Amino acid sequence: MAGATVMVRRSARLLAAATLSSRSPEKVVPQKRIKLVPAVRVRSRNCETLSKDEISKKGDGLEKEAKSEDTSSGSALDASATAIVAEVPTELTIELRELRVKQVALRVRSTKAEKKLPDREMEMKLWELGFRHVAGVDEAGRGPLAGPVVAAACIIPASVMIPGVNDSKKLTEGKREELYSQIISTPGVIYAVHVIDAATIDQINILQATLQAMVGCVNKLTSKKTGDSVPDYILVDGNRLPDGFSEKKAQCVVKGDAECHVIAAASILAKVTRDRMMLAYDKKWPEYGFKAHKGYGTSAHIAALLKNGPCDIHRRSFAPLKDQTLITDNDVMG
Numbered sequence: 001m002a003g004a005t006v007m008v009r010r011s012a013r014l015l016a017a018a019t020l021s022s023r024s025p026e027k028v029v030p031q032k033r034i035k036l037v038p039a040v041r042v043r044s045r046n047c048e049t050l051s052k053d054e055i056s057k058k059g060d061g062l063e064k065e066a067k068s069e070d071t072s073s074g075s076a077l078d079a080s081a082t083a084i085v086a087e088v089p090t091e092l093t094i095e096l097r098e099l100r101v102k103q104v105a106l107r108v109r110s111t112k113a114e115k116k117l118p119d120r121e122m123e124m125k126l127w128e129l130g131f132r133h134v135a136g137v138d139e140a141g142r143g144p145l146a147g148p149v150v151a152a153a154c155i156i157p158a159s160v161m162i163p164g165v166n167d168s169k170k171l172t173e174g175k176r177e178e179l180y181s182q183i184i185s186t187p188g189v190i191y192a193v194h195v196i197d198a199a200t201i202d203q204i205n206i207l208q209a210t211l212q213a214m215v216g217c218v219n220k221l222t223s224k225k226t227g228d229s230v231p232d233y234i235l236v237d238g239n240r241l242p243d244g245f246s247e248k249k250a251q252c253v254v255k256g257d258a259e260c261h262v263i264a265a266a267s268i269l270a271k272v273t274r275d276r277m278m279l280a281y282d283k284k285w286p287e288y289g290f291k292a293h294k295g296y297g298t299s300a301h302i303a304a305l306l307k308n309g310p311c312d313i314h315r316r317s318f319a320p321l322k323d324q325t326l327i328t329d330n331d332v333m334g
Contacts, residue, residue, distance in 0.1 A: 117166050118264040120158075122253070126233050127158055131249075133190075135221060135231035136262030137214050140168065140270035142206055144295035145305075145321060146288070146314045147278050148198060149206065151213035152269035153221055154183065154191035155231055156262050162186060165264045167257040168271035180272040183265050190230060191266075192220035193273050202317040211242040218245075237263050285311045 123134045133155050141149040156162065162182055164175070171179070183189055194216030196209040204212070214236065221230050233249050237256035241247065256263040275294055282291035288304045288311065295301070295313075302320070310321055 118261045120261045122260050131233040133231040134233045136235050136266040138237040138257050138267035139210050140274045145297045145318050146295035148195045149209050150195050150270045150274040151217045152193045152266045153217040154266050157188040168267040176272050179268050192217045198313045198315045201315050215242045215244040
């Protein structure tokens, strides 16, 4: 009986297996994704109950741990990079260092070039050619509506260098005054100025008046020791030589007051001389404000002209003074 029972059971299992194998495989149905909504409070048998704030604190802690891991990783990378740099050939390191030094030197030279002061190269070349006394000549006051035009000439010995000398237009009034005193008080310096007034400017025009002033100041240059006329050679700021200067012993230097030391010194002498004259005129005719604008055509000066008309030092040949409406009846009668 027992053996028969075992055989029946085996037969049943075989029959069941055959039935399953003959069925077609079932189709797999994709499961729908379920969106999880975070609960305000979480409760579990093995977990504590957490509030919103507590969950936030837990999250901050995890974030700090992550950052700590990143930092340690970064330190490891930095150490690796240092090791790689240490393996760079010494020759390459030296070349890079030299290149960096050259770049720094180039920047320094560029900065110095921007602050370049007039030098003595032109004078040195002339000294080498045998010209002992080289004069620089410049003017001040070509453009104003009032006041004179002033030219100055000076000779600075080769053994003398006056620090800070520059184009007078690039200096403050105080600095010009300081350098003026240094120039005229320096032993060996020879200088002279010549003034052409407004009336003469109106008669011969401003260009001729300027050239005449240049000739006049050069003719005044004489040696204090011997009384002999100097110079041997003349460097003139601008693009035109006065008729009285020989082309063999004189030359024009465009923007010479910014390039040549001795011309820059002359520009300071001419500018300071004229400015002092305009300060004196301001005391005589305070209504025009010459102290502030030195006779140039500023809006304040034009307004004063419209109100008061021109005075004795105004240049009647200059616009807008050519306009007769600016001349008052009193001025015409006087």
